Amino acid sequence: xxxxxxxxxxxxxxxxxxxxxxxxxxxxxxxxxxxxxxxxxxxxxxxxxxxxxxxxxxxxxxxxxxxxxxxxxxxxxxxxxxxxxxxxxxxxxxxxxxxxxxxxxxxxxxxxxxxxxxxxxxxxxxxxxxxxxxxxxxxxxxxxxxxxxxxxxxxxxxxxxxxxxxxxxxxxxxxxxxxxxxxxxxxxxxxxxxxxxxxxxxxxxxxxxxxxxxxxxxxxxxxxxxxxxxxxxxxxxxxxxxxxxxxxxxxxxxxxxxxxxxxxxxxxxxxxxxxxxxxxxxxxxxxxxxxxxxxxxxxxxxxxxxxxxxxxxxxxxxxxxxxxxxxxxxxxxxxxxxxxxxxxxxxxxxxxxxxxxxxxxxxxxxxxxxxxxxxxxxxxxxxxxxxxxxxxxxxxxxxxxxxxxxxxxxxxxxxxxxxxxxxxxxxxxxxxxxxxxxxxxxxxxxxxxxxxxxxxxxxxxxxxxxxxxxxxxxxxxxxxxxxxxxxxxxxxxxxxxxxxxxxxxxxxxxxxxxxxxxxxxxxxxxxxxxxxxxxxxxxxxxxxxxxxxxxxxxxxxxxxxxxxxxxxxxxxxxxxxxxxxxxxxxxxxxxxxxxxxxxxxxxxxxxxxxxxxxxxxxxxxxxxxx
Numbered sequence: 001x002x003x004x005x006x007x008x009x010x011x012x013x014x015x016x017x018x019x020x021x022x023x024x025x026x027x028x029x030x031x032x033x034x035x036x037x038x039x040x041x042x043x044x045x046x047x048x049x050x051x052x053x054x055x056x057x058x059x060x061x062x063x064x065x066x067x068x069x070x071x072x073x074x075x076x077x078x079x080x081x082x083x084x085x086x087x088x089x090x091x092x093x094x095x096x097x098x099x100x101x102x103x104x105x106x107x108x109x110x111x112x113x114x115x116x117x118x119x120x121x122x123x124x125x126x127x128x129x130x131x132x133x134x135x136x137x138x139x140x141x142x143x144x145x146x147x148x149x150x151x152x153x154x155x156x157x158x159x160x161x162x163x164x165x166x167x168x169x170x171x172x173x174x175x176x177x178x179x180x181x182x183x184x185x186x187x188x189x190x191x192x193x194x195x196x197x198x199x200x201x202x203x204x205x206x207x208x209x210x211x212x213x214x215x216x217x218x219x220x221x222x223x224x225x226x227x228x229x230x231x232x233x234x235x236x237x238x239x240x241x242x243x244x245x246x247x248x249x250x251x252x253x254x255x256x257x258x259x260x261x262x263x264x265x266x267x268x269x270x271x272x273x274x275x276x277x278x279x280x281x282x283x284x285x286x287x288x289x290x291x292x293x294x295x296x297x298x299x300x301x302x303x304x305x306x307x308x309x310x311x312x313x314x315x316x317x318x319x320x321x322x323x324x325x326x327x328x329x330x331x332x333x334x335x336x337x338x339x340x341x342x343x344x345x346x347x348x349x350x351x352x353x354x355x356x357x358x359x360x361x362x363x364x365x366x367x368x369x370x371x372x373x374x375x376x377x378x379x380x381x382x383x384x385x386x387x388x389x390x391x392x393x394x395x396x397x398x399x400x401x402x403x404x405x406x407x408x409x410x411x412x413x414x415x416x417x418x419x420x421x422x423x424x425x426x427x428x429x430x431x432x433x434x435x436x437x438x439x440x441x442x443x444x445x446x447x448x449x450x451x452x453x454x455x456x457x458x459x460x461x462x463x464x465x466x467x468x469x470x471x472x473x474x475x476x477x478x479x480x481x482x483x484x485x486x487x488x489x490x491x492x493x494x495x496x497x498x499x500x501x502x503x504x505x506x507x508x509x510x511x512x513x514x515x516x517x518x519x520x521x522x523x524x525x526x527x528x529x530x531x532x533x534x535x536x537x538x539x540x541x542x543x544x545x546x547x548x549x550x551x552x553x554x555x556x557x558x559x560x561x562x563x564x565x566x567x568x569x570x571x572x573x574x575x576x577x578x579x580x581x582x583x584x585x586x587x588x589x590x591x592x593x594x595x596x597x598x599x600x601x602x603x604x605x606x607x608x609x610x611x612x613x614x615x616x617x618x619x620x621x622x623x624x625x626x
Contacts, residue, residue, distance in 0.1 A: 065387070066387035066388040066389045066391070067387060067388050068316040068366055068385045068386070068387055069315070069316075069386050069387060069388055070313055070314070070315060070316075070385075070386045071313070071314055071315075071316050071368050071383065071384070071385045071386070072311065072312070072313045072314075072383075072384045072386075073311070073312060073314075073368070073370065073380055073382065073383045073384075074309060074310075074311045074380070074381040074382045074383075075309070075310060075311075075312070075370065075372070075378050075379070075380055075381065076307040076308070076309045076378065076379055076381055077307060077308050077309075077310075077372060077373055077376040077377065077378040077379075078263045078264040078265070078275075078305055078306070078307040078308065078376060078377055078378075079097065079263060079305060079373075079375055079376055079377075079432070080095050080101075080261040080262065080263040080277070080375070080377065080432065081094065081095055081262065081263060081264070081305045082094060082095055082261065082262040082274075082300050083095040083104055083247075083259065083260075083261050083262075084247075084259065084260050084261075084262075084300050085247050085248065085249040085258065085259045085260075086249070086251070086258035086259055086260065086278070086280070087245075087248075087249075087251065087258070089240065089245045090240065090245060090246075090247050091238065091240050091247060092300050092301065093238050093247060095261060095432075097375070097432070097586070098585050098586060098587055098589070099235070099585060099591055100432065100433050100434035100437075100583050100585065100591060101261070101287055101375075101431050101432045101433050101434075102286075102287050102433055102434050102437060102581070102583065102595075103235050103434075103581075103583065103591045103593050104235075105249055105257055105259055105279070105282065105287060106249070106257060106284055106581070106593060106595035106596070106597075107235050107236055107237050107248070107593040107594065107595065108236075108237065108248045108250055108593075108594055108595060108596060109236055109237060109246055109248065109594075110123070110234065110236065110594060111465075111550035111578075111594075112550070112557075118192055118193070118196070119192045120465065120467065120468065120469030121180060121181070121184070121467055121468040121469055122468060122469035122470075123191075123192065123469065124158075124190050124191050124192040124193075125184065125188055125191065126191065127191025127192055127194070127195050127226070127230055128152075128156070128188055128189030128190060128191030128194065129188075129189075129191070130191065130226060130229060130230075131152070131189065131191055131194060131222075131226050132149050132152065132189060134222045134225060134226060135148055135149070135152075135219070135222065136149070138218055138222070147210065148208065148211075149189075151208050151209070151210075152189050152194070152208065153186075153187070153188065153189045155194075155207050155208065156189050156190040156191070156193045156194045156197075157185070157186060157189075157190060158181070158184045158185045158186070158188060158190050159185070160181060160182065160185035160186075161178070161181055163178075164488065166485070166488060166541075169481055169484050169485060169488075170466075170467060170481065170548075171467045172484065173480045173481045173483070173484035174466060174472075174477070174480050174481075176466075176468070176470075177466050177467050177468050180468050181467070181468075194226075195226065195227065195230055198223045198224075198226065198227050199227060203216075203219075203220065203223075204219040204220050204222060204223030204226075205219040205220065233592065234580075234592050234593065234594065235591055235592065235593040236593075236594075237249075249282075250596050252554045252562065252564070253530075253563055253564055253565055253568075254281075254565055254568060255283075255564065255568045255574060255576065255598050256281050256282055256283050256284075256598060257279065257282040257283070257284060258278075258279060258280055258281075258282070259278075259279055259282075260276055260277065260278045260279070260295060260298070260300060261276075261277050262274045262275065262276050262277070262299070262300040263275050263277070263305065263377045264305045264306055264307050265307070274299060274300065275294065275377065275427075276294070276295045276296065276298060276299055276300055277292040277293070277294060277295070277377070277414070277429065278292065278293050278294075278295040278298070278417055279291045279292055279293075280293065280417070283597060283598035283599070284595055284596060284597030284598060285437075285597060286433070286437070287431050287433045288431060288433070289412065289414070289428075289429040289430070289431060292414055292429055292431070293414055293415050293416065293417050294414050294415070294416045294417065294425050295416075295417040296416070296420075296422060297417070297418065297420075308373075309381070312370070312371075314368050314369050314370070316366035316367065316368050316385070317366060317367055317368075318363065318365070318366055318367075319362065319363075319365040319366065319367055321358075321362070322336060322337045323336065323337025323338065323339050323358070324358065324362050324363075325339075325358075325359055325362065325363075327363045339355055339358045339359055340359070342355060372428070372430055373430075374430055374432065374586075375430060375431065375432025375433075376430055376432075377427055377428075377429050377430075378427060378428050378430070379426065379427040379428070380397070380426070382394070383395040397426040398410065399411075399413055399424055399426050400423075400424060400426060401423070401424055402421055402422070402423065402424065403415070403416045403420075403421070403422050403423065403424040403425070404420075404421050404422075405424075408424060410424065410426070412428060413425060413426055413427070413428075414427070414429060434583035434584070434591075435583075435584070436583065436584075437581050437582070437583045438581065438582040438583065439579055439581055440579045440580040440581065440582070441471065441579060442463050442471060442577045442578065442579045443463070443465045443469075443471050443578050443579055443580070443594075444461075444463055444464065444465055444471070444549040444550065444551055444576075444577065444578035445461075445462040445463035445471075445575070445576070445577045445578075446459050446460065446461055446462065446549055446551045446552060446575070446576045446577075447459075447460045447462055447573060447574075447575050447576075447601055447602070447605075448460075448517070448564070448568075448569045448573060448574040448575075448576070448601065449569075449573040449601055449602070449603070449604060449605035450569060450571060450573065450604050450605070451604065451605055451606055451607050451609070452604060453606055453609075454606075454607055454609045455519075456516050456517065456518060456607075456609075457516075457517040457519075457531050457564075457569050458514050458515065458516060458517070458605060458607055459514070459515040459516075459517060459533070459547070459552050460474070460513065460514055460515075460605070461474040461477075461513040461514075461515065461547065461548055461549050461552065462474050462513075463577075464477045464513065464548045464549060465548075465549070474511075474513035474548070475511065475513065477513065477548065478511055478512040478513040479511075481512070482512060482538075482539065482540065485538070485540040485541065486540055489540065498617035498618070500617065501616070501617060501618050502614045502615065502616060502617060503614065503615050503617050504612075504613075504614060505612075505613055505614070505615055506611065506612065507609070507610070507611050508608070508609065508610050508613075509536070509539045510536060510607045510608065510609055512536070512538065512539075512545045513548070514536070514607055515533065515534075515535070515536075515545075515547050515552050516533075516534045516535070516536060517531040517532060517533055517534065517564060517569075518531070518532055518534045519531060519532075519566065520532045520563075529566045530563045530564065530565055530566055531563065531564040531565070531566055531569065532561060532562070532563050533547075533552065533554075533556075533561065533562040533563075533564075549578070550578065551576050551578060551596060571603070571604060572600055572601050572602075572603055573600070573601020573602055573603055573604070573605070574598060574599075574600070574601050575598070575599040575600060575601050575602075576596060576597070576598055576599075577596070577597050577599070578594065578595070578596050578597075579594070579595070579597075580592060580593070580594055580595075581593055581594075581595050
């Protein structure tokens with residue numbers, strides 16, 4: 001079917017009634033000899049033909065437009081000043097300028113160590129060593145330093161685990177952990193117990209005899225310094241004692257961070273108002289502007305910081321990129337990038353639009369330098385351009401209009417939460433993030449994988465922390481603890497002799513670092529499904545095997561169930577990791593925090609779980625099969 005004829009081509013172009021992207025005819029020299037000298041001369045044999053082609057291509061039509069010479073703009077910038085996690089029962093806190101936003105957004109409380117220890121052994125030793133070092137550095141206390149050191153060691157000792165107690169299995173089942181526990185018991189000070197004592201309002205000299213009044217005052221001063229040092233050592237979320245919660249942003253049901261920040265309104269007449277920027281899906285890592293969305297329906301409240309306005313006059317520069325066609329006929333292109341050789345399909349709209357820009361409109365664009373302070377939300381209040389004829393043009397943003405308008409074009413702008421018909425935002429966000437974040441080795445690593453054979457989702461604890469603060473493979477940890485529990489069985493029961501060649505098994509076992517998640521219905525709904533943490537019975541005690549990582553122990557110590565949304569575990573799986581991170585602040589100081597991050601898994605898995613099968617009891621094999 002032939003294409004319809006366009007009678008009024010100029011009117012169709014003005015009304016955008018027909019697509020403007022079509023095909024191009026480009027004049028290129030193609031010599032048939034190995035000598036390029038004559039082709040590079042571009043000989044004109046028919047001057048009239050050349051003039052006719054120039055007239056046909058519209059080169060003689062004046063556009064009454066001049067090139068820009070100077071541009072003056074006014075920019076208003078404001079800093080995010082308040083922070084609040086998306087979870088309920090959390091408080092709004094002041095967002096300080098000296099910390100990267102990743103620190104505040106990802107930080108989480110320090111987890112309890114294995115075996116119900118209040119903290120890992122390495123941190124407890126570090127706090128105790130710091131305290132004894134502070135005491136020994138004081139001249140008046142240095143005379144009594146040896147006596148005071150032993151008194152604090154006796155006052156806050158490390159308890160030696162009992163290999164015969166099942167509760168101490170995580171601390172005695174592993175040779176490395178057990179040897180370190182034996183080395184520090186009775187020889188080093190448990191600094192975390194002393195820190196908790198000071199944090200609760202206790203006196204640093206309490207229980208330490210043989211001290212004078214001057215010594216006790218110095219110990220009180222040193223105790224305040226110790227508390228301040230540890231509070232600065234690792235950044236942790238703010239606690240809400242009245243609500244019994246912390247300002248942690250990690251959403252365990254969605255496996256991502258969710259929070260909001262608020263800044264002042266940079267627009268004219270926006271003094272005292274606020275602009276809320278919400279992050280709904282942040283897996284951790286590098287926090288950039290595309291993670292934020294405007295949320296006018298949930299204000300954080302409080303006093304907004306005023307915007308800082310500054311004006312600049314700059315010189316526009318033409319846009320340049322590799323392969324850009326030169327605007328003059330007598331200029332020879334280098335040929336490194338040949339956009340004319342690209343042959344897109346008629347349905348490849350993105351490539352067609354890019355080619356149209358690169359080949360037709362590339363020399364119509366200019367760029368202006370605009371230096372903005374880091375960690376600000378900026379909006380251009382006005383832009384005036386002066387061309388070579390001395391005329392001043394007022395430039396308005398291209399992305400204005402309704403945010404719900406799907407035909408609106410914009411770039412590097414924020415979307416709005418919800419489907420409300422609100423004005424589109426044209427501001428630019430530079431998050432107050434860290435330039436470089438150093439990631440430590442993972443302390444915990446959990447892989448959530450689907451097992452279609454068992455119709456379950458397994459939380460495989462690939463990396464598990466130990467009581468000393470180090471991390472080991474989950475297979476090694478579970479095998480050593482299982483062997484230790486087998487040794488604790490008193491008396492050991494010998495297996496009964498087989499009465500038949502085959503035996504019936506109701507179910508086999510899986511490794512103890514595999515935590516099952518079973519599908520359950522969402523309360524009040526018949527079709528929606530979510531994943532509930534379950535437990536497998538131990539092969540020794542028959543009791544449920546609890547998770548060893550804090551990522552999967554969510555709510556377990558409080559007696560609560562743990563649910564994960566089903567869509568958070570796709571067919572490719574999900575990988576969760578827990579590690580310390582380190583970054584420099586703007587003033588050069590260091591920020592250290594513990595964070596959880598989410599990544600892509602390795603696909604489906606198989607636990608080998610089977611039910612109702614026969615096994616061979618003769619040891620020859622082949623008598624039974626699951």
